[in-house]
Amino acid sequence: MNIFDVYPLLDLEPVKAEGNYIFCSNGKKYLDFYGGHAVISIGHSNPHYISKISEQLNNIGFYSNSVQNPLQAELAQKLGALSGYEDYQLFLCNSGAEAIENALKMASFHTGKSKVIAFNKAFHGRTTSALSVTDNDKYTAPINESNNAIFLEINDLEAFKQEISKGDTCAVLLEGIQGIGGIRLFEDSFLQEVESLCEKHNVVFICDEIQSGYGRTGAFFAHQHAGITPDIITVAKGMGNGFPVAGTILSPNFEAVHGQLGSTFGGNQLACAAATAVLEIIEEEQLIDNAAIHGNALFKKLNTLPRIMEVRGKGLMIGLEFPFPIKELRQQLINQEQVVTGVASNPNVLRLLPPLTITKAEIDHLFTALQNVLTQHVYQ
DSSP states (O other), X not given: OOOOOOOXXXXXXXXXXXXXXXXXXXSOEEEESSHHHHTOSSOBTOHHHHHHHHHHHHHOOOOOTTSOOHHHHHHXXXXXXXXXXXXXXXXXXSSHHHHHHHHHHHHHHHHSXXXXXXXXXXXXXXXXXHHHTOOOTTTOOGGGOOSSEEEEOTTOHHHHHHHHTTSOEEEEEEESSBTTTTSBOOOHHHXXXXXXXXXXXXXXXXXXXXXXXXXXXXXXXXXGGGTOOOSEEEEOGGGTTTSOOEEEEEOTTSOOOTTSSXXXXXXXXXXHHHHHHHHHHHHHTTHHHHHHHHHHHHHHHHTTSTTOSEEEEETTEEEEEOXXXXXXXXXXXXXXXXXXXXXXXXXXXXXEOOOTTOOHHHHHHHHHHHHHHHHHSOOO
16 A cells, blocks of 8 residues: 655655754754644653653553543643633644634534634635635635635725624634744734624634644734634644644633534543643743744844845744745755755745744754855745
């Protein structure tokens, strides 16, 4: 049997990872400014993380949600305390797409409606409902198409007011910061108006923090920079530092009904141990502050580089837009400078999503690497 070849692969084969570096089969180590799609939040091979998972595996790794599992409550309490959402409720699943599916389902249950306002260049996952609110034809098969989603341009308040005032909207769904869309930011004032209008029209406000959450932007959730409080928040990626775990966080206004949601593997004992360890390390090592401090310093340095049209983002979620496709530049960073970075749906945008444990010396390394490739190579 062969692997179904759907992934465009980098010429890298990681065999080990430690801290903010990956070590490959070619004998070289690479600075990780990609974090495997923003997944690596606490760095690779953190000793406490490994210990917590190993200890749990020695006891019980998995049993279904048909039995009591106090580790889920421990995780929920820790997440509530660190995020500021102590009175919210947590439903655990395995991936960001599932978290979105559950958020949309709960919004529809709650309102009795099905129309969703989403935004251009959005990405919310690859399952059917998630794809119906994802604005990228490349991912959508005919079976995923739906008439339930309306896509608006980000920060177009007049268009948003007109659409939500029709009275047929179930939910508004947006990313704390658009990731795959090219690190595109919603204005604080726009988010505040969205929150207000959702409350006025009895529409569920869902914030997708799958990529932008868990401290990446210098706040626990990106939407907190705007001082807003969504009804539902989705989390994944940095939640498990590579272990498959995700969650749908719901306000107290949502009543749990037995059988309404479910997951065989969601919230299993091993997943809870991994996710709790991540939160403990984020708190102990003050990684949210680290993301804010080093992210701001990096942002300022990047703005001094040549040929960059715009630097966008917050904390350690940064996009660099160039006047040319970045595919060759990204490859030069790997081959010449041994630095791994990310891409976006916009071929001219380079994404920087390092672990939150990144250091000043490693930021300087990245900056020098970018300087080198931009001055030594011609891109067009």
